[in-house]
Amino acid sequence: MGEAIRDDDESAPFRVVIVGGGTAGWMSAAGIRRRLESKDYSLTLIESDDIGTVGVGEATLPHIKIFNDMLGVDEAQFMRETRATFKLGIQFCDWDQPGDRYIHPFGAFGEPWGGVEFQHHWLRSQRQGHQRFALEDFSYSVVAARNNAFEFPNEDSKSIRSTYSYAYHFDAGLYAAYLRSWAMERGVRRIEGQVCDVSRHPTTGDLTELTLKSGEHVAGDLFIDCSGFRSLLLGKIMGVAWQDWTHWLPCDRALAVPCKRVGALTPYTRSTARPAGWIWRIPLQHRTGNGYIFSSRFISDGEARDTLLSGLDGAAQGEPRLLRFSPGRRERAWSGNCVAIGLASGFLEPLESTSIYLIQAAVTDLINLMPRPRSAGVDARLVNEFNRLNEMQYERIRDFLILHYTANRRVGEPLWDYARSMPLPDSLVHKLALFRSRAALPSHQYGLFARDSWLAVLVGQGIAATGYDRLADALPLSALEERLSEFRNRIQTNVDDMTSHGAFIANYAQAMEITESEEAVA
């Protein structure tokens, strides 16, 4: 169980073998390479050109900048190479009911006054005030997003322009390729090939060696399963059970297709609810990524395809690609000497762009809890910790996703009728009751999502709070209304001065001329 400390630096490094070269595989490789010494850890990644990766266009969360900064990535260069655009949030259309729309921004709503969170002041003005203020007018990122504007946040914490952060939309395939060159330049060994056999230790059951179709053998001390939905090592070989969440998140298929980019470059992802699921729209520099996530219980593939194609901004680039999945997670992401990262460990639909965040969190935890070089190997105590953190991440995101579905007024559509009436996790029931009663927002120190995210979606999905924190009443109503007006105007005045997102990209990180043939291939 313990790892003895030995300092015989001469011996061979600890061998980490990664199976699968999508976003998960290359983020794992790059992260580990950056943080751990080559003399202590060797890294081999096996990927096959014959096996596709899932991502088409990918929307991310602001956390990814921490990861890129850790690698020392030059932002403009990375954006050029991945055809990236900026993202200030997600616009949800028709989710509560057709015609409704709201933005879940990466940023704050208002500011606390008198030690009381903003939503209480806002709700009080709704109840008692003379003016009706829209919540979204108090989010810098929402107002900027609505104006298709973008600039970097200001670092001066007193400035209204410091109250938001940003993420990116990029081509996930190009991001993986970018990280691949980054990692290979730094000594990560890449093997092109497919795993056809796995050897295990006869007594411990640990993985010892992979055999590739080429006949090559790849031995390792720790295996990272980034094989995607197939979960080649953790699921198939280690046999870790699957926890199915379909009863909470009914969508199980996606059709994805890029289309020609038309119109202004929006600095947000759009998610539009449809009768049997929802359609994503992710603006990249050279094209727009689209996809229909749907439940096969409620619509046929053909109908879904027609729905998707009929709603595109521009001409489709190719035939939609079908993906099948189940929402849920492996009961343990790390078992024995096998750790699954990315889709091999679990799947949550991309409604809140959490896939890459989950990869990043797992890579960060793995680096901290990684077996020491020249040690007795995997330490069960640290494996338990990895699994505990991973489970917490998944469950918190899960509740937030379910909220989008269950709080709807799309009466008469079977998927949405089901979502309104399905039994919810107790943790979510409790959060909803607390918001309804007094506009209290879930808050925790670890994992997603922050208070303002819950506020955006709770209010956006039409959940009404009947009360608010009475400490808010300490502020005279007229003073409150003055502050609200001032705050709202300060945002508007600042946003009016901003550059458009399209112009900002053109100036900062415009990708090379993209040829027609390249677009056709993509």
Next chain:
Amino acid sequence: MSVGPPLSRVVVMGRDVDLWLCVNAIARALGPAGVQVTAIELPTRLRSSDISATLPPLEAFHAKLGLKEPSLIRATAGSFSFGQNFVPGSGRTPNFFHAWGAYGAPIDGSAFFPCWLKATRYGLKLSYQDFCLTAVAASNGRMLLPDEATSAFGRTDYGYHVQTMAYAGYLKSIAANLGVKMYQAQKGLVERDETGSIAALIIDGSLRIEGQLFVDATGPDAILIGRSLNVPFDDWRPYFSVDRVLSARAPAFTRTPPFAEIRIAGDGWTALHPNQAATGVLHAYCGELSRDEAALASASAAASAKLADVSFHAVNPYVRSRVWEGNCVAVGGSACVLDPIHDVDLHALQLGLVHLLSLFPVTGQFAAERAEYNRIMRSYYERIRDFQCAFYAVAPFGGDFWQRARGQSVPQSLSHKIATFRARGHIAPMEDETFLPDSWQAIFVGLGVAPETWPSAIDGIPPNRFREEFHRTIEFIKGKVLEQPTHDGYLDSIGRSPAA
């Protein structure tokens, strides 16, 4: 403002600090929103020898209540405390300081602790607390007044040692100015309505006081939530060996140390809480292993002084299964009794009040608030319990008491935490922690728990960077400490207590 009329009448029954801090908090925060507070005061249980040690967050809570630090210090013969100095006395374990400030500063973006850990494995002789500005200042009898440089370095927090009776009186006098209605009573009787909620309290058999929300601040007696509502409690005695304490007073130190000192002996431990006027002495032991006379001898030896006002008390740690039941909220000792080792009583009270304010009912419909309050308070209490259990579970001291302490139950959440610390020096992050990783590390390291490994990510930092940073930090601390006023000098400057 909402469905139904606002909840506006709160009755708090209790005694001493539990009662008066609670009354201040509610009246101050919610008075402007129209909430009226009635206080029913039961006879005090305090002795003039009692000195309370507090944790750093009380300072900010006082500020919210509009209490001014200098007047508090003067009124309570108070002093500042930058942490706890543990004195094992004999054996292999050197003294160690559990400070209310940051230990070390990150090196090239990596946390300090693993860097220190690795360096010690390669022969570094400096202890963990040598890198804690707060600990070094306090050990030298100094204050630590924060400035830009110390803030950049890290937290430098403090608590107080206040004369408990004076503190309760101080809070009461302020409550009187907040328009709180006050009654004194020998006992209270609960009148319940048809739903089982409390309708009114009948005090001393005659006066009937109605309310919508009742707060039980009666301490471990739990007169409302326990005796009247019969809400059961979970017994936490299986986790702890201390079941009895001796409380007494020793003379004041010539120079008031700005910290508490915990002196270890084979039969338990003795805490010295110095303030301007006296030194509070608390000796904790196990009644089955030591008789009271032996405890007195042990406490006198530990304090090296003749003790006055000696009294003995049982300690029965527990947590109320539901700290909010019906329309009755338990705060302080009626909700939870913790082990005396880390001076957490007042902090546990503060946590209960802070969350009661943030979940204070809007109307008579407060089932969601109650559920959340029960959930979150339970979580906070359990994390404190784990921290205290950790101390006893890993303490390496000799003697019957410590042997018994090491054999007590360990909650699963804690065994996981100890395991990850032993494996890698990793403090498993959990929600609702009172004690920061710095505290966990200070206690574990001080008690001689040596992590087997450190995170590999720090292996990329060259050894000379460690040396440079260690040297820079030690020099910084030395310089900053010399700039500080002495604790006594600072107490002089804000005005001494007439009692001192």
